[in-house]
Amino acid sequence: MIKLAVKLKTLLGRSEKNMGSGIHPVVKESALEMVKQAYQEGIYVEISVGYRSMEEQAKLYGQGRLGYNYGGKNYSDLSKPKVTDAMPGQSYHNYGLAIDYFIVSDDGRNAIWTVDAKWRRVAAIGKSLGFAWGGDWSDFKDYPHLEMTGGLTYSQLKAGTKPNLISKVNSSATKKGSSNQSIKSIQRTLNSRYNTKINIDGYYGPNTKKALIKGFQTELNKQYGAKINVDGIWGPQTKAASPNVRRGAKGNITYILQAALYLEGHNPHGIDGIFGNGTEIAVKAFQKAKGISADGIAGGNTFTKLFG
Ligand SMILES: [Zn+2]
Structure with a gap:
């Protein structure tokens, strides 16, 4: 039986869905462009998450924490291990400005989390499109994470300031045409x-x-x-x-x-x-x-x- 490689359309469709409707349009466009450019190089990549609501963040933060309340609701979940130190509002995901990615096996069925040359190449493509990469952080490395902050802090975003993001997709040298x-x-x-x-x-x-x-x-x-x-x-x-x-x-x-x-x-x-x-x-x-x-x-x- 001939094994067919996962289609670009499949990766784009899944990525778009996983980013959620609250994703910033420039972040979304850039993320999909990154998936496309990686695909051209034979690297299959998918976006696992984009926008995450405050309630979803509270749920994540509550994992492995005793008595954690947010908005009058108990989000404590001791059946799961701790996964994040970011409380609601303390992640760029909460403002639709961050995405996480992973490498997909050639047949599209498995997620591969190994941080190798392929993984770093995707980060480089993301960076050329204007993302900052969590793998470049000095204190804590977050290899799947890419974000566009527009230079704004969490508190500025929380206060309602909107980032002015400029898409590089149309000016991107690697675009077709x-x-x-x-x-x-x-x-x-x-x-x-x-x-x-x-x-x-x-x-x-x-x-x-x-x-x-x-x-x-x-x-x-x-x-x-x-x-x-x-x-x-x-x-x-x-x-x-x-x-x-x-x-x-x-x-x-x-x-x-x-x-x-x-x-x-x-x-x-x-x-x-x-x-x-x-x-x-x-x-x-x-x-x-x-x-x-x-x-x-x-x-x-x-x-x-x-x-x-
Ligand atoms: Zn992330």
Whole structure:
């Protein structure tokens, strides 16, 4: 018997249902886009939860806790172990701003919770779409968790402040359609300039990223006399050798910068190797999104955020 892979439609349908009607539309759109992009890379992923009401949160918080009341009701449930320290209102799920995901077996029947390369790749896709990942937290790692807070605290949200979330789905470089052609063009250029032999498939995956880094390392050696291994792996040596690329710059390094910005969802409006206004705006927007100094000059820190 031939085993068929789970359909994208199935994963999208289940994910949409699991996110609930209280999910923020931008979070929902971005989550579904993440499922789609992962699918293109052969990674099957499903969203297990999105919006969770205060009552549902109280029920979770009451697990394994004695005498826990919320809204005049007893939510204590000692038959189950403790699962969360978040009381109602203390989770971005309660405001429809967070999702959890898991990997699905190829036939779509089983959930796989192993945090491996696939799992991390999904997180990376989510991050490129504007999510913050619980796996990056330093105190407590929440690997299935992705959120878009809009910079708001629980108390601001509780008080009714609405987050201003901007969807990256339509600007996302990996969306099907015309953007796809730009990625193909980048892939073709990398192959011809640096002999990187990547597939011209129009999707931004790990191989294209590696090829970009190889191109960057090649240029550092050629133009700046750096002596870096051209291995496509971002490390401290490559970072240290990174030049400051700013308005007025021209050439292959600027091209690589523009391509990387584009692939990360910050369109420089022209991938032509000429650092003009559009590139500067894209660099600043990218720096701001990554929480680094938004001076519009791409140096070691900016390239690390792009390639690291
Ligand atoms: Zn979560």
